[in-house]
Amino acid sequence: MKKTLLVAALAIASAADASNLLAKNGYVRFFSTTPIENIEGICQTAVSTLDLDSGKVAIKSRNTTYLFPDKLMQEHFNENYMESEKYPVSAFAGRVTGIDRAALDAGKTIQVTIDGDLDVHGVKKHYTSPGTLTKAADGSVSGETKFHVKMVDHGIKIPTVVVKAMAESMDITARFTWRPTEAAK
Amino acid sequence: MKAHRILLTLAVLPFASGADELDSAFASAVPANQPVYATFKALRVVESQSVETTQKGTLNGTISHRFGQFSNGSENLWGLDFASMRLGLDYGFTDWTDVGFERATNDGKPIDLFLKQRLLRQTSDGSIPLSATWYSAGYMMTKTGKGLSYDLTFERRLSSTSQLILARKFNENLSLQVSPTMVTRQLRPYNRDGEVALGVGFSGRYKLAQRIAITGETTPMLYGVDHTWDPACALGMDIETGGHVFQLFVSNSSFISEDRMYTQTKTGPHSAMDPNTLSFGFNITRGYSL
Numbered sequence: 001m002k003k004t005l006l007v008a009a010l011a012i013a014s015a016a017d018a019s020n021l022l023a024k025n026g027y028v029r030f031f032s033t034t035p036i037e038n039i040e041g042i043c044q045t046a047v048s049t050l051d052l053d054s055g056k057v058a059i060k061s062r063n064t065t066y067l068f069p070d071k072l073m074q075e076h077f078n079e080n081y082m083e084s085e086k087y088p089v090s091a092f093a094g095r096v097t098g099i100d101r102a103a104l105d106a107g108k109t110i111q112v113t114i115d116g117d118l119d120v121h122g123v124k125k126h127y128t129s130p131g132t133l134t135k136a137a138d139g140s141v142s143g144e145t146k147f148h149v150k151m152v153d154h155g156i157k158i159p160t161v162v163v164k165a166m167a168e169s170m171d172i173t174a175r176f177t178w179r180p181t182e183a184a185k
Numbered sequence: 186m187k188a189h190r191i192l193l194t195l196a197v198l199p200f201a202s203g204a205d206e207l208d209s210a211f212a213s214a215v216p217a218n219q220p221v222y223a224t225f226k227a228l229r230v231v232e233s234q235s236v237e238t239t240q241k242g243t244l245n246g247t248i249s250h251r252f253g254q255f256s257n258g259s260e261n262l263w264g265l266d267f268a269s270m271r272l273g274l275d276y277g278f279t280d281w282t283d284v285g286f287e288r289a290t291n292d293g294k295p296i297d298l299f300l301k302q303r304l305l306r307q308t309s310d311g312s313i314p315l316s317a318t319w320y321s322a323g324y325m326m327t328k329t330g331k332g333l334s335y336d337l338t339f340e341r342r343l344s345s346t347s348q349l350i351l352a353r354k355f356n357e358n359l360s361l362q363v364s365p366t367m368v369t370r371q372l373r374p375y376n377r378d379g380e381v382a383l384g385v386g387f388s389g390r391y392k393l394a395q396r397i398a399i400t401g402e403t404t405p406m407l408y409g410v411d412h413t414w415d416p417a418c419a420l421g422m423d424i425e426t427g428g429h430v431f432q433l434f435v436s437n438s439s440f441i442s443e444d445r446m447y448t449q450t451k452t453g454p455h456s457a458m459d460p461n462t463l464s465f466g467f468n469i470t471r472g473y474s475l
Contacts, residue, residue, distance in 0.1 A: 022206060024214045047211040060211045064219045070474040071240035071280070072428065079223045080395055080425070085309075085357040088217070159396065162427035181206065 021141055021178030023048040028061055028174045030149070032167035039166060041066035041077060050141065050178045055099060057114065059092040059174070081156050082121055091119045096143075099133065104141075109134040114145050123154040140179045147172050218310040224354040225362075227430045227470045228275065228283075228301075230388040231402045231419040232438070232446060236318045236352035236362060238283035238301045239275050244475050247273040249441050249468045251291075256461035264464050271441045275299070276475075289441045293326030293342070297442065307354060315353040320364075322346045324442055337372075344370035346443040348386065358392040366404060368444045379409030382448050384416075396425040400432070404447050417450040419466075432468040439464060 026046035032039045046061035063084040068074035078084040094116010103110050115128040131145030150169045151158060158166050225235035228247065239245040253267030261267065275285025281303040288296045299322035307316040324344045330337030345368065352362040364386035371380065388402030400423055405416040421434030438450040452462040 020206065022210055024210060045215045047207060047214050049207045049210075058207050060207060060215075062211075062215045062217070062219075064222075065215055070243075071277075072243060072472045072474060075222050075240075076427075083357075089211075157395075159426065165427060 020181050021050045021052065022181050023050070023176040023178040026059065026061070026174065026176040028059075028066075028172065030066075030170040030172050032170045034165055034167050036165040039068075039073060039170075041068050041074070043067070046174070046176070048176045048178065050096070050143070050176075052099060052101065052104075052141070055095040055097055057092070057094055057096050057116065059176075061090050063088055063090055081151070087120075087122045090121075093117055093119070094127075096131070096133070104133060104135045107135060107137070112143075118149065118154075120149070121154045121156050125149075125153050138179075140177050142175070142177045144173070144175045146174075218308050218312060220306040221309055221316070221354045224307070224316055224352050224360045225390055225400075226398065226423050226425055227432060227468065228285075229432065229468060230362060230390065231400050231421040231432065231434045232417070232436060232441070232466070233364065233386050233388060233402050233404060233443065234301065234318075234320045234348060234350060235388070236303075236316045236350045238281065238303055238318060239277035239285075239472065241277045241280045242475055243277045244473045245275050245277070245285075245470060246473070247271075247275075247287075247468055247470045249273070249289075249466070251436065251439060251441050251466040252464050254439070254462050254464045269439070269441060275301075288327075292440060292442070292445055294328045295324040295326050295344075295442050295445075297322045297324040299323075307352075315351055317352075318350045320346070320348045320350055322443060324444055341372040344368065344372075344444045346447070359389070361387075361389045363387055364404075366406075366447060368406075368409075368448050370444060370448070374449060375411050377411040378414075378448065382406050382409035384408070384410070384447060386447075390423070398423040400434070406447055410448050413451070414448060415450050415452045417446045428471055428473075430468075430470045432470075434466050434468075435463050436466055437463055441466075 024047055025044055026048050028043045028046045030041050043061045043066045045065050046059055048059040050057045063082045064078055094114060096112050096114050098112045100110050109132050112131050112133050114131045117124045118127055127147055129145050129147035131143055133141055133143045135141050148169045149172055225237050228237055229235055249271040251269050253264030255263045257264040269291035271287055271289035273285055273287035275283055277283050283301040285299045302319045304319055305313055305317040307313055326342040347367045348364040350364045352360060354360045366384045366386050368382040369380060384404055384406035386404040390398050390400045392398040400421045403416050403418040417438040419434050419436040421432050424431040437452040438446045440446040
């Protein structure tokens with residue numbers, strides 16, 4: 001009896017593992033625009049896991065790996081806004097819903113909904129955003145989503161003197177290509 | 186019962202391994218070890234150079250003002266009637282190499298060309314425990330020399346300051362710096378002063394709030410400087426706004442150029458920090474990304 005259970009459990013565990021996908025070199029960009037200046041930071045080293053069965057998705061990125069065309073802006077981003085020494089990592093954990101496996105496996109781009117908690121600057125907030133998933137012939141799955149983040153929602157204050165140069169909310173674009181775990185290793 | 190426990194453990198396993206997988210992939214893909222940033226907020230701690238250099242592709246403008254001594258009294262607005270200033274521009278050719286040009290109004294209207302070359306960058310995990318920057322400035326007086334009791338020859342117009350700047354950011358608030366310093370000059374106030382003067386600068390920054398820090402520095406000279414000169418000292422405050430850094434300070438030196446400040450500060454008969462002989466000053470720096 002015990003053995004049967006054990007074998008069954010192991011089988012389930014390995015099956016669950018097999019649907020676990022891993023993405024390295026994930027792309028996360030945030031952008032704000034005002035008449036005075038554009039602010040753009042791009043991270044190309046975000047890491048993510050995705051489980052197509054349960055829809056569970058998790059993302060992590062290190063704040064100091066967001067690169068800005070203007071280096072001074074990058075320093076301000078880390079020192080004054082993100083406080084990267086206190087909060088080095090920005091993360092997301094949630095679920096992808098509406099995954100039509102048949103359509104996905106048929107190679108179609110499917111519309112999905114992502115909802116979960118974004119943990120930025122030590123403050124977690126729930127977001128729901130639309131996104132897409134596409135499965136390639138090699139078994140990798142690509143996805144993209146866009147959403148808005150208000151800085152004040154994450155306890156990031158904008159000083160009065162730069163209020164005109166910085167928009168209240170940032171457009172976040174995230175793009176990942178997940179691969180089966182074994183292949184990713 | 187046991188079977189249940191095993192089942193439970195195994196049921197949790199895929200989820201646990203998912204989280205572990207993310208963490209281990211994250212740890213291997215994105216090393217936590219990064220160069221530290223913002224050991225100091227500007228090219229200068231107060232009046233002396235900091236370990237920082239201007240970042241690649243950024244043109245940095247600095248306006249430095251030094252007013253007269255507080256002892257000038259109310260009639261001269263405690264020294265604010267007398268101002269000397271220096272304008273400076275520097276450019277980051279790489280994230281490690283910074284070259285600048287400056288001109289000051291006082292003491293022979295010196296122009297100078299300086300190089301700041303980073304040698305080491307402290308890392309967040311401490312594998313490189315400190316940052317190091319080499320600083321060298323060559324000055325040339327541009328005033329005519331008319332009415333002087335001596336001939337202001339080309340050689341006499343020249344002087345230099347060199348420093349090996351060593352700094353460590355201890356935590357997000359505290360940074361300290363030590364700078365072995367060498368000044369060379371042909372023209373000296375006294376024969377007792379040497380053509381080469383050596384000393385050590387000590388300075389630090391403590392961040393009080395998100396954009397405000399207090400700063401301090403002193404540069405005692407140990408060799409080649411007559412004992413009647415005092416070490417240059419300054420106490421300041423950094424205020425950072427978007428692209429500007431405002432540095433407000435009180436100093437015992439009337440000179441802005443480093444060579445003169447280190448070797449010719451004279452604060453009167455009482456003490457190096459006699460309140461009457463202190464003066465107010467400020468620097469404004471602004472970076473432009475080109």
